[in-house]
Amino acid sequence: MKYPVKLQRLGDDEIMVTCPDLPAMTSVGTGEADALREAVDGLCSALQMLIADRQAIPPPSAAKRGMKLVELPPLAVAKIGLYNAMLQHGIRKSELARRLQVHLPQVDRLIDLRHQSKLEQVQAALEAVGYRMEIRVMAA
Structure with missing residues (x-):
């Protein structure tokens, strides 16, 4: 992005x-x-x-x-993708927390661009809202 x-x-x-x-x-x-x-x-x-x-x-x-x-850094792009997916489908943070079986502050950190979440956590959240993450490496 x-x-x-x-x-x-x-x-x-x-x-x-x-x-x-x-x-x-x-x-x-x-x-x-x-x-x-x-x-x-x-x-x-x-x-x-x-x-x-x-x-x-x-x-x-x-x-x-x-x-x-x-x-933008890859982690920020993934978090923006998660946020956009939640917004597009009307998924509230409390609903995502329920789907991931985590507490609400953990979901807050997943969409906080300043927080250094683990990419795997964002990936799991994306999957919980019906999306997948794809990473590609290409020659410059």
Whole structure:
């Protein structure tokens, strides 16, 4: 999952990053490489705000000329997939907790992009809502 971002120079080395798909996302870095690394955290924070507000996660749009793409970590992509599946099918967190036979705080952590859940736990939750996770490795 790669979101397009705009880079804007603020000063000599400072670069601000924004995302047209997520207006709440803004991050700043020193130099382009640092700004793009910081953008990952900014994207995850903006997406987490949508999750907290029970809003739909917008899919990434196509990058326009001059934009860069920022790829989300695999665990975040899996958690977003779980959240989207729950939202789409009207599955509440309490229902998922019942299906997984876990306590509600464990489900909260499964859709918290800041929490380092085990990928296997997210995979089990996806299966509990009728989805599967597929991971592919390709040449760069």
